[in-house]
Amino acid sequence: MKILVVGANGQIGKHLVSSIQDNGSLEAKAMIRKQEQASFFEELGAETAVVDLEDDIESISKAAEGVDAVVFTAGSGPNTGKDKTILIDLDGAVKTIEAAKAAGVKRFIMISSFDTRREAIQAVSSSFAPYVAAKHYADEWLKRTDLDYTIIHPGGLTNNEGTGKVEAAIEVERGEIPREDVAGVIVAALENKATIGKEFQVVGGPTPIKNAIDSI
Amino acid sequence: MKILVVGANGQIGKHLVSSIQDNGSLEAKAMIRKQEQASFFEELGAETAVVDLEDDIESISKAAEGVDAVVFTAGSGPNTGKDKTILIDLDGAVKTIEAAKAAGVKRFIMISSFDTRREAIQAVSSSFAPYVAAKHYADEWLKRTDLDYTIIHPGGLTNNEGTGKVEAAIEVERGEIPREDVAGVIVAALENKATIGKEFQVVGGPTPIKNAIDSI
Numbered sequence: 001m002k003i004l005v006v007g008a009n010g011q012i013g014k015h016l017v018s019s020i021q022d023n024g025s026l027e028a029k030a031m032i033r034k035q036e037q038a039s040f041f042e043e044l045g046a047e048t049a050v051v052d053l054e055d056d057i058e059s060i061s062k063a064a065e066g067v068d069a070v071v072f073t074a075g076s077g078p079n080t081g082k083d084k085t086i087l088i089d090l091d092g093a094v095k096t097i098e099a100a101k102a103a104g105v106k107r108f109i110m111i112s113s114f115d116t117r118r119e120a121i122q123a124v125s126s127s128f129a130p131y132v133a134a135k136h137y138a139d140e141w142l143k144r145t146d147l148d149y150t151i152i153h154p155g156g157l158t159n160n161e162g163t164g165k166v167e168a169a170i171e172v173e174r175g176e177i178p179r180e181d182v183a184g185v186i187v188a189a190l191e192n193k194a195t196i197g198k199e200f201q202v203v204g205g206p207t208p209i210k211n212a213i214d215s216i
Numbered sequence: 217m218k219i220l221v222v223g224a225n226g227q228i229g230k231h232l233v234s235s236i237q238d239n240g241s242l243e244a245k246a247m248i249r250k251q252e253q254a255s256f257f258e259e260l261g262a263e264t265a266v267v268d269l270e271d272d273i274e275s276i277s278k279a280a281e282g283v284d285a286v287v288f289t290a291g292s293g294p295n296t297g298k299d300k301t302i303l304i305d306l307d308g309a310v311k312t313i314e315a316a317k318a319a320g321v322k323r324f325i326m327i328s329s330f331d332t333r334r335e336a337i338q339a340v341s342s343s344f345a346p347y348v349a350a351k352h353y354a355d356e357w358l359k360r361t362d363l364d365y366t367i368i369h370p371g372g373l374t375n376n377e378g379t380g381k382v383e384a385a386i387e388v389e390r391g392e393i394p395r396e397d398v399a400g401v402i403v404a405a406l407e408n409k410a411t412i413g414k415e416f417q418v419v420g421g422p423t424p425i426k427n428a429i430d431s432i
Contacts, residue, residue: 056338082298083346086306091337091349121307122272130299133307137353144360 003190004029004067004105006053006060006096007074008046009037011159012111015183016073017046023187031063053092060099069107070100071186085130093138097145107196108147109189111182112139114155114174114201139199150189151199154182167205168212175203188213219406220245220283220321222269222276222312223290224262225253227375228327231399232289233262239403247279269308276315285323286316287402301346309354313361323412324363325405327398328355330371330390330417355415366405367415370398383421384428391419404429 003020007013008030020028021044030041030048038048049063053074064070072093076084093110100108113135115123121133142149155175162180185202188209189195200216207215219236223229224246236244237260246257246264254264265279269290280286288309292300309326316324329351331339337349358365371391378396401418404425405411416432423431 054338057334083301083343085299086302086346086349087337090302090353094353118273121303122270127299130302133302137306137310 001025001068001190002027002029002047002066004031004049004064004070006031006070006072008032008041008048010073010075010077012073012157012179012182012186014040015162015180016071016186017041017044019183019187021045026187026190029063029067031060053088053095057095057098057102060096061102064099064103064105067103067105069109069190070096070105071109071111071190072096073111073186082130085134089131089134090138093134094141097138097142097147100147101145106148107190108142108145108149109186110139110142110149110151111186112151112153112199114153116153148193148196150195150197152182152185152189153199153201154185155201155203157182163204164209165205165207166202166209166212167207168200168202168216170200172201172203172205175205177202177204181209184209185213192216217241217284217406218243218245218263218282220247220265220280220286222247222286222288224248224257224264226289226291226293228289228373228395228398228402230256231378231396232287232402233257233260235399235403237261242403242406245279245283247276269304269311273311273314273318276312277318280315280319280321283319283321285325285406286312286321287325287327287406288312289327289402298346301350305347305350306354310357313354313358313363316363317361322364323406324358324361324365325402326355326358326365326367327402328367328369328415330369332369364409364412366411366413368398368401368405369415369417370401371417371419373398379420380425381421381423382418382425382428383423384416384418384432386416388417388419388421391421393418393420397425400425401429408432 009032017028020026028046076088116136155177160178162178225248233244236242244262292304332352371393376394
């Protein structure tokens with residue numbers, strides 16, 4: 001199974017491409033914004049595709065041709081202007097969804113934010129609200145397609161070493177999770193078709209990742 | 217017919233409330249953000265409702281109770297931060313749409329931007345792209361409801377005096393239009409049920425507003 005990782009050069013994306021390449025039955029195609037980001041992925045033996053998420057759907061669709069699943073883990077990040085929130089976190093996500101459809105790729109995994117319900121837009125601080133709104137509308141768009149989607153809502157992301165253990169359910173108590181474990185959760189979701197059509201929150205916890213995802 | 221004008225204190229909004237109050241068969245309810253904005257509308261004999269578009273759907277829905285149509289003509293404006301683009305132009309619009317549904321108001325008129333097709337997001341300058349994206353998704357959301365919607369796409373807005381004449385069609389050549397004439401177009405659309413389920417571009421032109429809208 002070949003996986004297009006959109007946002008491969010991000011912090012979760014790099015862990016994810018590594019995890020995929022370490023897994024005997026999966027291979028990664030890293031979608032990156034700049035050619036100079038390619039060497040990291042080539043050293044892992046992964047294919048790369050240079051596409052900017054601000055390009056059109058067709059460019060993203062070409063990168064998605066021939067893969068079996070698309071994972072969206074791109075984010076505008078805290079260091080870009082607020083104008084990028086809507087262009088990357090919402091419009092970039094929607095273009096990736098439409099590109100998957102155009103390329104005939106049914107399986108789609110969205111890395112969302114912990115709580116993207118409508119109520120959460122009002123509940124968070126005003127500086128975080130635009131990001132939550134962007135993720136809300138991206139998730140809504142995906143749920144209204146006929147793609148085989150899974151939406152993953154991780155808790156507060158850390159750079160701690162992965163523990164291989166999490167707590168995952170439709171709703172869990174807010175907590176942190178190492179980015180490396182989020183990558184593990186994505187791989188487990190890719191390998192479990194029972195996660196299709198579902199969304200779940202995930203934080204650090206006591207259960208081995210595969211078991212936690214199998215019980216979703 | 218009573219019309220809730222969302223964004224009444226904006227430049228189009230003020231013209232619109234005036235036009236509605238001048239029209240014998242219509243009356244306006246001006247939705248405004250601050251109590252101190254009310255006197256302008258009270259002097260026109262219009263009802264007011266103080267609601268912030270960043271409040272929840274329920275607050276907006278209360279303002280929409282008992283009206284026959286909702287017009288969304290709010291905008292974050294060029295002087296607010298880019299973070300308001302997604303919170304007002306997209307999320308504020310969607311909340312107003314959902315509020316109309318909740319209040320049982322079927323008729324909804326959206327004042328959009330001249331070109332909100334997906335291609336337009338890439339085509340405009342990068343500083344304008346977040347606004348176009350926000351309007352694109354707001355229009356998309358509205359089109360996927362079962363409301364009796366009309367989406368109006370005005371050209372470049374000016375503060376010139378209205379001429380009472382426009383050119384309106386699904387596609388027209390880009391041009392300018394006085395805000396006062398946009399208000400006239402909204403009133404004409406409210407009075408013509410044939411505009412339901414339609415969207416059109418409108419700029420200054422040779423045709424009296426009522427005739428132009430009746431030929432949509």
